[in-house]
Amino acid sequence: xxxxxxxxxxxxxxxxxxxxxxxxxxxxxxxxxxxxxxxxxxxxxxxxxxxxxxxxxxxxxxxxxxxxxxxxxxxxxxxxxxxxxxxxxxxxxxxxxxxxxxxxxxxxxxxxxxxxxxxxxxxxxxxxxxxxxxxxxxxxxxxxxxxxxxxxxxxxxxxxxxxxxxxxxxxxxxxxxxxxxxxxxxxxxxxxxxxxxxxxxxxxxxxxxxxxxxxxxxxxxxxxxxxxxxxxxxxxxxxxxxxxxxxxxxxxxxxxxxxxxxxxxxxxxxxxxxxxxxxxxxxxxxxxxxxxxxxxxxxxxxxxxxxxxxxxxxxxxxxxxxxxxxxxxxxxxxxxxxxxxxxxxxxxxxxxxxxxxxxxxxxxxxxxxxxxxxxxxxxxxx
Amino acid sequence: xxxxxxxxxxxxxxxxxxxxxxxxxxxxxxxxxxxxxxxxxxxxxxxxxxxxxxxxxxxxxxxxxxxxxxxxxxxxxxxxxxxxxxxxxxxxxxxxxxxxxxxxxxxxxxxxxxxxxxxxxxxxxxxxxxxxxxxxx
Numbered sequence: 001x002x003x004x005x006x007x008x009x010x011x012x013x014x015x016x017x018x019x020x021x022x023x024x025x026x027x028x029x030x031x032x033x034x035x036x037x038x039x040x041x042x043x044x045x046x047x048x049x050x051x052x053x054x055x056x057x058x059x060x061x062x063x064x065x066x067x068x069x070x071x072x073x074x075x076x077x078x079x080x081x082x083x084x085x086x087x088x089x090x091x092x093x094x095x096x097x098x099x100x101x102x103x104x105x106x107x108x109x110x111x112x113x114x115x116x117x118x119x120x121x122x123x124x125x126x127x128x129x130x131x132x133x134x135x136x137x138x139x140x141x142x143x144x145x146x147x148x149x150x151x152x153x154x155x156x157x158x159x160x161x162x163x164x165x166x167x168x169x170x171x172x173x174x175x176x177x178x179x180x181x182x183x184x185x186x187x188x189x190x191x192x193x194x195x196x197x198x199x200x201x202x203x204x205x206x207x208x209x210x211x212x213x214x215x216x217x218x219x220x221x222x223x224x225x226x227x228x229x230x231x232x233x234x235x236x237x238x239x240x241x242x243x244x245x246x247x248x249x250x251x252x253x254x255x256x257x258x259x260x261x262x263x264x265x266x267x268x269x270x271x272x273x274x275x276x277x278x279x280x281x282x283x284x285x286x287x288x289x290x291x292x293x294x295x296x297x298x299x300x301x302x303x304x305x306x307x308x309x310x311x312x313x314x315x316x317x318x319x320x321x322x323x324x325x326x327x328x329x330x331x332x333x334x335x336x337x338x339x340x341x342x343x344x345x346x347x348x349x350x351x352x353x354x355x356x357x358x359x360x361x362x363x364x365x366x367x368x369x370x371x372x373x374x375x376x377x378x379x380x381x382x
Numbered sequence: 383x384x385x386x387x388x389x390x391x392x393x394x395x396x397x398x399x400x401x402x403x404x405x406x407x408x409x410x411x412x413x414x415x416x417x418x419x420x421x422x423x424x425x426x427x428x429x430x431x432x433x434x435x436x437x438x439x440x441x442x443x444x445x446x447x448x449x450x451x452x453x454x455x456x457x458x459x460x461x462x463x464x465x466x467x468x469x470x471x472x473x474x475x476x477x478x479x480x481x482x483x484x485x486x487x488x489x490x491x492x493x494x495x496x497x498x499x500x501x502x503x504x505x506x507x508x509x510x511x512x513x514x515x516x517x518x519x
Contacts, residue, residue: 051467053508104510177471178506185474262467264508272508274467325473325483337474339508341467343488 004285007365010044019044021356023349024194031293040289048196049278049348052340056155057095057273059111062147071132075124077110095273106271108263116258149253155225159197159245163188168307173268186336191345192296192319196279197245199292201238207366213278213352216260219251231375237298278352282363296320384432390451391425408441415498457499461492462511475502
């Protein structure tokens with residue numbers, strides 16, 4: 001048997017219902033007894049998944065034209081401002097946009113409500129033009145009476161993310177959750193060995209056009225995510241030790257399911273949204289098999305101190321330690337917890353596995369691979 | 383028997399070694415779960431008291447004589463488990479082991495008996511699934 005498989009060969013097996021599909025956790029377990037070469041021969045596809053808070057998310061909607069028509073220049077949905085700086089009745093609901101009177105309610109809640117089929121109140125204003133004479137409108141919209149609902153998330157599925165603690169004497173409320181004073185806890189956010197970009201650290205199979213599971217529906221990787229970075233320290237398994245690659249993803253939100261899209265509010269930080277993402281990885285050769293065999297103890301990350309805006313490094317750790325629920329930090333035992341739901345990520349990886357096994361989900365070769373050598377600018381104040 | 387009580391000390395009683403006397407003279411087990419002394423020197427102590435029924439009764443009479451106002455714990459936390467997405471944001475702030483994550487299933491488990499109503503989970507939960515309940519247990 002050939003040492004390499006093509007996308008076409010794997011897809012033929014999927015369509016015949018003969019593909020061997022495992023979740024990334026299952027293949028990591030298998031990797032304890034089998035070699036990468038053996039796994040490459042045995043396994044065709046590995047499913048990965050994550051279900052974490054991903055602020056850089058949102059949804060384009062087209063609400064349709066009224067009679068007389070209006071060019072919406074300011075608009076709110078249930079009181080939450082939405083972006084109108086595009087065509088007359090195209091709106092972008094940013095997940096983290098908040099209601100002016102209620103910081104715990106925002107765009108994420110509107111997105112969840114629309115996906116869930118609820119009515120949402122639209123109030124919009126335009127200056128009135130010759131072609132769009134109506135100046136004010138107030139009505140109700142829902143998923144059945146508007147045109148498109150396109151989720152477009154500029155940055156999801158971070159490849160790795162440092163864990164957080166707080167050495168100050170006061171509790172800190174952050175996007176990494178409540179950080180207790182005096183290094184009282186450590187919070188992290190990943191699905192670890194099940195996480196998409198940690199199973200393809202060199203991005204050999206995930207690129208523009210990759211078909212994925214997004215929020216319960218089919219979605220696609222549309223571009224590199226913002227703040228995409230490939231340069232930086234990597235460990236001996238090729239895993240970046242800090243935040244690195246990201247994905248921009250898109251999909252038809254009308255097909256999505258609120259089981260996999262959840263609005264969230266982080267105390268004193270603001271609104272965010274949990275997004276369920278699943279990415280299939282074709283086991284094309286032994287190198288990819290080696291990557292998907294990665295285990296939590298091999299995935300390293302750092303613990304940063306959120307008491308200081310520069311987030312200085314406190315310690316290095318790995319996800320086996322973090323997932324154990326307790327870690328020794330500066331000589332003390334400290335509780336650890338995740339901001340990302342491994343429980344949900346497992347459900348997604350399992351669903352995707354079943355869809356592929358049944359021949360309902362075939363794999364796509366990226367239309368274009370991601371850049372290999374990128375770094376980030378920081379914002380200079382001048 | 384075991385009960386969870388809030389002891390309210392006035393500024394006159396706050397200096398008495400009440401817990402020492404409870405343990406020494408009435409042979410009850412006292413576990414201090416939370417303590418709070420306000421600026422006016424009034425204090426509140428959340429304790430768990432256990433021991434034979436008779437000892438507990440005697441201890442309660444002693445507290446009454448010392449004019450310590452004893453009230454059963456009325457603050458409890460309610461968890462809306464049905465809507466939980468099992469992230470974990472509440473787990474690392476819970477030091478009374480009321481909220482844990484199952485190592486195998488990775489589901490959040492809430493044990494009300496362990497809860498000392500410190501309220502940290504209320505702000506930690508990104509879905510606002512923890513609520514403070516007033517009213518008797």
